Amino acid sequence: MAIVKMNKFTLLTFESQKEKLLEALQNFEGVEFINLQEEQSTEKIEEFKDLVKDEVDLKCAKYEENLSKLKFALNFLQRYIPQKSGVKAFLEDKKQLSYRGLNSIMEKNSWENTYSDLKEREVKLNTLSNERTKYETEIKSLELWRNFDAPFKYLKEFKKTSYFIGTLAKQYEQELVSKFKDEIQYGHFEILNSQNQDIYIFAMVHESEKQKAEELLKNYGFSYATLNYEEEPRVLIENYSAKIKEINKEEEIIVGEIKQFISNVEELQLAYEYYNNLIIRNYASNNFLRTNKIVTICGWIALENNKELEDAVIKTIGQDYYLNFSEVSEEEVEKVPIKLKNGGFSSAFESLVEMYSLPLYSEVDPTPILSVFYFIFFGMMLSDAGYGLIMVIASAYAIKKVKDPERRKTFKLFLFAGISTMIWGTIYGGWFGDLLNYFGIKPPMLIDPTRDISQIFILSLAFGVIHVFVGLGIKAYILIRAGKLKDAIYDVLTWYLTLIGAILMLVGIGGSLGKWLLIVGLVGLLLTQGRTAPSLGGKIGGGLYGVYGITGYLGDIVSYSRLLALGLATGFIANALNLIVSLFPVPIKYILSPILFVGLHLFNLVINALGSYVHAARLQYLEFFGKFYEGGGKKFTPFKLSEEYIKITK
CATH class of the missing domain: 3.30.70.2750 (Alpha-Beta Plaits)
Known part of the structure; x- marks a missing residue:
């Protein structure tokens, strides 16, 4: 899987057809507009130089006024209607409604009446609040003179x-x-x-x-x-206090009336989505150029969706259009929006790449390889099968309940992280630390973390070497794909020879092979790393600095020792918690121990899962991405329907 292939489209149609066309494109949700009104864009495109900027429809002011009223009504109601909380609310999806269904409902939506009623009550509440404040201020002042009888x-x-x-x-x-x-x-x-x-x-x-x-x-x-x-001050204080009580009672009555509007929340939300869609649609015109009768639209679309776009245009406006698709030019590479497409496993890890920076269009998508290493590293750091089981159960339940694709990806990430944790926990024999030992059960294990620390350390460094070598391999692939074979030899092969030679010498295998590989690699670095410098001194300095870079690689590899450190920390802390829980005397143990066990282990799970999440990402961002990845891509953000409160389907 990789970066989705994009191309640019140019679409011309009559101004009279624009509104219908934009409505269709908004439902299509597959194009991102290019702003032709920017000065640089219009200067560079010769055929657009005589066009003028398109403008937002005058009706948009009314839409914005309505949206402002709806925002007020929804925010106002939010203060008085109990908000959902807990796991159920967290896992609840937005209500789904078709676009046609939304338009049908809006024909008989009485949101304006609801707004008027709420606005009236807001005015009353503000008036009462001001009166109460006035009386409270008077009371505060009079309290100082209460003894004047x-x-x-x-x-x-x-x-x-x-x-x-x-x-x-x-x-x-x-x-x-x-x-x-x-x-x-x-x-x-x-x-x-x-x-x-x-x-x-x-x-x-x-x-x-x-x-x-x-x-x-x-x-x-x-x-x-x-x-x-x-x-008399005392009499005034009593009178004002009585008036405050009356105000409070009147406020309670009004608040009770406001709470009755809970059944109107959905109609307000639907109206909000309707007008927000109209506003989004109108403001899209700020990207276009036009003549008196023709509007020009440019944008990006996935190559695989070209036919679908053309079909949508024909269905909406017939043959009254001109549509052209063009390939991405070299000058446009950095401007192309990025859309990633990965399989079921790798797609769950796309958020990690996006959190760092999406790749440029000319780069490779690192997600498939990152997903494998992140899967391994997270589990090795958390490394408790009991904790992994909790993550798997919780994530699987969330995936079952949630239908939103983006949220499902997040839960899938933690599902895979939990599976990896279970695998490594089984290898280390950790089930909530050494809990099973208290019941006389010795779980099977391949590596004993209390005894085989050096073995885990070597395994961690081995993963580091593989990770770094894969990163260099990707760099070589990118250079070769770009026709830079010599650069691949100078900047990748020389490092392979140097690092392999150094490793062979350190572990003492291969005889003199390691020494010769190291020598050849270092000589190659010395002769090539300063090749771009204009002067001989610069070339020599660059070469020496390139050779010095071996310390950076060794530091990168050593940093993978965190796989050992965090894995041991999780297990040893879990063991300590079990010991604490077991020290309570009978019969208090039977009451407090289960509560403490759950609370303490949940805390340990959250803290160490967070640490594993961060440090597994760090190994990708610094040690891995640093070898080949530039990033800086802009996410593909299609022109689409509003989904603030309701999921609107096509």
């Missing part, structure tokens, strides 16, 4: 008396009280409240001593409080 309106009735109500710094409290008593003959001073660094006071004096009291308070930083109330 008379209506505020009485203060306005004083004839021969002046009053002072406000705040000042707490640090002056004792000094001010003392001076007030000494200097004011006819007055009353009262501290109503104390908070943080301030005190809240009320004072009144005879009119004859008003100026003296003002001067005294001013010296201590007195600040007047603005209290525009009539009633």
